[in-house]
Amino acid sequence: MVCHDTTGKYKKVPTGAGMPAKDINLKTIAENVGHTSRANCGACHFSGGGGDAIKHADLSGNLLHPSRNCDIHMGGYDFTCTECHITKNHKIKGRSSSVPVAEGATECTDCHSKTPHYSGGLIDDHLNKHCKTIDCNTCHSPLYAKCKPTKTLWDWSKAGDKKRKPKKDKYGQEDYNPKKGEFKWKESAKPAYTWSNGYMNRILIGDKVDIDREIINITSPVGSIKDINSKITPFKIMKGVQAVDAKNKYFLIPHLFPKNKQDKTAYWKNFDWDKAFDEGMKAAELDYSGKYKWIQTQMYWRVTHEVMPAGSALSCVDCHQSLKDEKTCNRCHQNKEGIDFQKIANKGIDFEHMESAGRDVSELKDKTDYINFKSLGYEGDPIIHGGRFKKLPLKE
Ligand code: HEC
Ligand code: HEC
Numbered sequence: 570m571v572c573h574d575t576t577g578k579y580k581k582v583p584t585g586a587g588m589p590a591k592d593i594n595l596k597t598i599a600e601n602v603g604h605t606s607r608a609n610c611g612a613c614h615f616s617g618g619g620g621d622a623i624k625h626a627d628l629s630g631n632l633l634h635p636s637r638n639c640d641i642h643m644g645g646y647d648f649t650c651t652e653c654h655i656t657k658n659h660k661i662k663g664r665s666s667s668v669p670v671a672e673g674a675t676e677c678t679d680c681h682s683k684t685p686h687y688s689g690g691l692i693d694d695h696l697n698k699h700c701k702t703i704d705c706n707t708c709h710s711p712l713y714a715k716c717k718p719t720k721t722l723w724d725w726s727k728a729g730d731k732k733r734k735p736k737k738d739k740y741g742q743e744d745y746n747p748k749k750g751e752f753k754w755k756e757s758a759k760p761a762y763t764w765s766n767g768y769m770n771r772i773l774i775g776d777k778v779d780i781d782r783e784i785i786n787i788t789s790p791v792g793s794i795k796d797i798n799s800k801i802t803p804f805k806i807m808k809g810v811q812a813v814d815a816k817n818k819y820f821l822i823p824h825l826f827p828k829n830k831q832d833k834t835a836y837w838k839n840f841d842w843d844k845a846f847d848e849g850m851k852a853a854e855l856d857y858s859g860k861y862k863w864i865q866t867q868m869y870w871r872v873t874h875e876v877m878p879a880g881s882a883l884s885c886v887d888c889h890q891s892l893k894d895e896k897t898c899n900r901c902h903q904n905k906e907g908i909d910f911q912k913i914a915n916k917g918i919d920f921e922h923m924e925s926a927g928r929d930v931s932e933l934k935d936k937t938d939y940i941n942f943k944s945l946g947y948e949g950d951p952i953i954h955g956g957r958f959k960k961l962p963l964k965e
């Protein structure tokens with residue numbers, strides 16, 4: 570019913586372990602089931618991490634009624650989730666960054682072609698060639714959390730200070746909650762770019778980790794500049810500070826939510842980590858040694874939604890410093906009267922306009938090397954230094 574209710578009245582309670590709330594009329598809801606909507610799927614997926622816009626880069630309550638600039642498919646063309654996440658026998662296609670699944674992939678090229686640029690303009694040829702190296706959303710979703718700030722840091726080690734007053738940041742989001750710890754938020758964030766072939770490394774419950782490392786990646790993409798199946802792919806990195814068992818060397822699961830008034834171990838009632846870990850690990854059927862340690866963590870969440878209109882993709886110049894100045898396309902092509910290479914190379918996302926519309930993008934204006942070629946393993950701009958498998962015969 571959570572997937573098929575059309576009345577908007579179906580609900581659960583946090584302590585109900587998935588069961589419906591007692592005060593709803595299940596008969597009315599059963600009489601009004603229908604196709605799934607963004608609201609149905611979003612009832613769970615917009616709140617990954619326990620609230621709206623917490624963990625995912627690009628899934629939030631804003632997708633109930635997004636503007637076309639925020640998400641061209643769901644805002645511009647009113648797509649439902651299942652128009653892309655095609656579902657057979659209740660198996661919902663689409664790989665998750667966090668959990669391994671075997672229900673199939675959902676890809677941009679389920680609908681668009683592998684050479685999707687056909688406008689007839691002078692850059693189609695180059696764009697289609699870039700698709701072998703660059704994930705669609707690197708160019709088409711150059712910012713995530715465009716329309717609503719998302720949580721980017723969650724530090725559990727700071728929880729428990731009942732005297733600390735939460736401060737509001739520039740978005741009006743609170744930086745502290747005694748039950749949960751300290752937070753940071755970001756709106757219109759620039760993704761982290763890395764090579765990805767679609768597979769993820771994941772640390773699961775009970776997996777041993779190296780607790781002496783400064784940072785542990787709970788999930789991270791598999792890929793490399795040398796792997797022909799890898800593409801440059803955008804991710805949100807969710808940073809955290811979480812507890813590991815200092816002897817058993819695995820992550821600890823605390824018991825948070827009090828079961829009832831008598832609950833003596835829940836962290837959110839008693840504010841005692843030792844008791845909360847002891848109880849939580851019992852439920853997970855794993856030993857708790859009694860010694861814990863805080864450690865920095867990162868999770869990679871792929872940016873797969875919030876596609877912008879075609880005209881707001883990254884421009885050639887956003888990536889290639891070498892095309893910014895007087896010499897642009899005419900580094901390699903002959904000038905032709907009536908063709909303004911400068912204009913073509915600069916056409917794309919307009920950060921200045923976005924800033925004037927209230928988006929938090931001031932530090933992105935006039936930036937080139939948006940994806941940072943060196944950090945991806947290139948010697949520098951590929952137009953000067955060559956691509957990953959070939960060097961262009963380029964003379965200045
Ligand atoms: C009752 C809560 C709930 C509802 C409603 C729900 N999901 Fe999920 N979904 C989950 C959970 C939990 C996971 C696994 C954890 C994760 O990846 O976040 C998941 C995973 C997924 C995944 C990742 C791949 C997979 O199969 O694990 C996709 C894609 C997905 N859901 C799409 C949808 C769509 C589309 C709808 C609406 C038709 C929907 N979900 C409705 C809870 C829900
Ligand atoms: C325009 C197509 C499109 C629409 C509309 C769409 N998705 Fe997706 N979604 C994708 C693609 C592509 C992926 C990547 C899946 C893959 O790699 O197999 C994805 C991934 C996901 C994932 C996994 C995310 C992760 O990184 O763990 C979830 C969950 C999800 N979608 C839920 C939803 C929900 C809920 C809606 C509706 C509010 C929705 N999607 C609408 C295309 C779409």
Ligand code: HEC
Nearest residue numbers: 641652653676677679680681705706709873876878879880
């Ligand atoms: C279920 C089919 C489907 C999937 C999956 C899908 N699209 Fe689309 N997309 C469409 C349709 C239909 C349109 C509107 C017609 C058109 O412009 O081709 C569109 C339009 C677009 C546009 C042009 C928007 C404009 O300015 O009008 C872009 C860019 C785009 N999609 C990129 C993507 C990317 C990137 C992905 C993967 C994250 C994706 N699409 C996944 C069906 C899909």
Ligand code: HEC
Nearest residue numbers: 677681685686687688690696699700703704705708879882
């Ligand atoms: C290197 C950046 C880049 C990559 C990678 C890229 N695109 Fe584009 N895309 C653009 C730009 C720029 C435009 C606008 C073209 C124009 O104005 O002529 C565009 C336009 C489009 C359009 C509108 C039709 C058209 O020809 O104008 C669609 C649909 C589209 N892209 C889908 C995709 C899909 C699907 C992928 C991945 C398979 C992809 N793009 C990969 C930059 C890119």
Ligand code: HEC
Nearest residue numbers: 692695696698702707883884885888940951952956957958
């Ligand atoms: C998202 C960043 C990005 C954008 C936007 C982008 N490029 Fe590139 N470009 C790259 C990368 C990465 C390579 C290296 C590909 C490889 O390793 O083979 C490259 C390589 C090239 C090359 C040399 C290799 C070749 O195959 O010809 C040319 C020329 C080029 N780009 C032109 C353009 C033009 C013209 C545009 C605008 C239409 C553009 N690029 C937009 C990232 C980008």
Ligand code: HEC
Nearest residue numbers: 691692694695885897898900901902910913914952961963
């Ligand atoms: C680093 C050199 C380089 C730069 C810079 C460059 N191109 Fe190209 N361009 C090429 C090469 C090489 C090809 C041939 C690609 C192939 O093998 O298909 C090409 C192909 C093309 C084509 C297709 C021509 C045909 O006959 O099929 C067009 C149109 C084009 N480029 C336009 C541009 C525009 C517009 C720009 C600037 C925004 C640009 N190029 C920047 C090297 C470059």
